[in-house]
Amino acid sequence: MAPNYPSGDQVSAAGATVTKPFLLSLLAASIVLLITLKRKRTAASKLPPLPPTPPSWPLIGNLPEVMFHSKPMFRWVHDVMKEMNTDTCLIRLPAGGPTIVPVLDPAIAREMLRKHDASFADRPTSFGSHVISGGYVTAVLGPHNDQWRKMRKVMTSEIVSPARLPFPTRLHKDKLETEFAKFMAMLKQLNISITRCISGKSVDLRIATQHYCGNVMRKMLFGRRFFGEPTSDGGPGPMEVKHVEALFTGLKYLYFSGVSDYLPWLRGWDVDGKEKIVREADKTIKALQNPIIDERIRQWRSGERKEIDDLIDVLVTLKDDVDRKPLLTPQEIKSQAAELMMAVIDNPSNAVEWTMAELINQPDLMAKAVEEIDRVVGKESRLVHESDFGSLHYVKACVREAFRLHPVYPFNVPHVSTCDTVVAGYLIPKGSHALLSRYGLGRNPEVWTDPLKFDPDRHLDGTGDHNSVVLAEHDLRFISFSTGRRGCVAAVLGTCMTTMLLARLLQCFTWAPLEDGKGVIDLAEAKDELFLATPLVAFPKPRLAPHLYPKTN
Known part of the structure; x- marks a missing residue:
């Protein structure tokens, strides 16, 4: 029996029956799609613009300029923003990498860290920050999550709380006060005589200031200045030198130091050698x-130790509120100790080195600072104490000026936007790295008159009431210790260390430049960072009676 195929008319009728609804559905879907696309275009046209962007390459954005063509990165960023005449911009990187939003305007910085503080509370990941923080278990470098909240609470309530820091508490006052006596011993090793100035001898103030800060923090953390046997003259031993060098190296490579910080999928390959250094x-x-x-x-744990004597004791003995078990794991304690060392050692030492260099070059300014110390403290009875800080207005103004003009790093620790956020009329996309420029904020000519001049008087109000002279700058016209929920938790400690170190260097010695420098300190910056290109070396001469100097043996 032959197959009963449908006739042509039947096929046409059936096709028409199927095609008509399909075409109607397709037409309806097309109309919906067109309406949706039109709405999206309309919505997009109403979005704020992105920050201005520098010229970039297809697909790879500004990666060549950032990583290869214009080292170091921060100088290229500031140069291109100057050419664009903008206080913020958006730097594009290849797919998979972040967009970078540097900020040179205090008003924009305040809007980010005050009005939109919650939106910029996250941190970026990087190879350096991951390694140093032990996998982000610390209070500064970690992402904005429960672990960060836990460690931040530990820091604010137990480590840098008014109950423990900085001066006048039992746990820290003696350590910080007596450390300066040890500092004198270290200066002696660096060729200072307390009772007479040895002709032809000089002091490297970078070594002196960095190791003073390292000694203070080791004493506060571990209850000791040395990792091995103490040196006979009080100076840093080989292990202390290695420790300080490693701390500054770690700080240098925390963020934006290698290509893998921009392209995370390259991490582990160490294509530029930076991972090995970290x-x-x-x-x-x-x-x-x-x-x-x-x-x-x-x-x-064995019961052998019963008295809290330093910050490691504090961290080890913290208990969970619920089950009274140790609050912190050994890994958390070790990583937080490393972060604490790094957080405190750099800012005070750099500020004091730059301040001393500027004051040696401007003897009239140094004379004003010394006169203030002599007037407040006197020259016959004692050294500067923490209780004098409230009256040392000009000394603190000198430090503020160093923080403004000579920040220790070009950018603040980066903030990451957790959502699309409108700042200063610009759309900052989610995931952007906001870089508040220490270098650019402090030298912004729209904010500071004659911004490249070291002028401490700009921080005095001229009325005789100088109670406003503090080292923190909450209006973000420059950055000393940052602000907001990710601000520096150790600002009070850093303030005290910096003020004490500078005041006593000025009180105890008269300083002069090396003769081969023709009486002038070279204030050139290093090419790839903001330290003095050449460490500050100067001649000291004791200016007080011998009995006022701490004994060094």
Whole structure:
């Protein structure tokens, strides 16, 4: 029997029956799509514009300029923003990398960290920050999550709370006060005589200031200045030198130092050698610090240690409110100790070195600072104490000016936007890295008159009431200790360390430049960072009676 195929008319009728609804559905879907696209275009046209962008390459954005053509990155960023005549911009990187939004305007910075503080509370990931923080278990470098909240609470309530820091508490006052006596011993090693000036001898103030800050923090954290046997003259030993060098290396490579910080999928390949540098620095820091922490944990758990004497004791003995078990793991204690060392050592030492260099070049300014110290403290009875700080207005103004003009790093620790946010009329896309420029904010000519001049008087109000002279700058016209929920938790400690160090250097010695420099300190910046290109070396001469100097033996 032959197959019963449908006739042509039947096929046409059936096709028409199927095609008509399909075409109607397709037409309806097309209309919906067109309406949706039109709405999206309309909505997009109503969005604020992105910040201005510098010329970039197809697909790879500004990666060549940032990483290869114009080292260091921060100088290229500031140069291109100057050419664009803008206080903020958006720097594009290849797909998979972030957009970068540098900020040079205090008003924009305040809007970010005040009005939109919650939206910029996150941190970027980087190879350096991941390694140094032990996988983001610390209070400064970690993302905005529960672990960060836990460690931030520990820092604010237990480590830098008014109950413990800075001066007049039992736990820290003696350590910070007596450390200066040890500092004198270190200066003696660096060729200062307390009772007479040795002709032809000089002091490297970078070494002196960095190791003073390192000594203070080691004493506060571990209850000791040395990792090995103390040196006979009080100066830094080989292990202390390695420790400080590793800390500054780690700080240098925390963020935006290698291509993998911009292209995370390259991490682990170490294509530019920066990852090895970070790993070696972290290894040195932890190899020196961790054995002390391990031994301290053992002592507390065995009952051998019963009195809290330093910050490691505080961290080890913290208990959970619920089950009274140790609040912090050994990894958290070790990583937080490393972060604390790094957080405090750099800002005070750099500010004091730059301040001394500027004051040596301008003897009239140094004379004003010394006169203030002599008037407040006197020259016959004692050295500067913490209780004098409220009256040392000009000394603090000198430090403020150093923070403004000579920041230790070009950018603040980056903030990451957790959502699309409108700032200063610009749309900052989610995931953008906001870089508040220490370098640009402090030198912004729209904010500061003659911004490249070192002028402490600009920080005095001219009325005789100088109570406003503080080292923190909450209006973000420059950055000393930042602000907001990710602001520096150790600002009070940093303020005290910086003021004490500068005041006593000025009180105890008269300083002069090296003769081969023709009486002038070279104030050139290093090419790839903001330290003095050449460490400050100067001649000191004791200016007080010998009995006022701490004994060094």
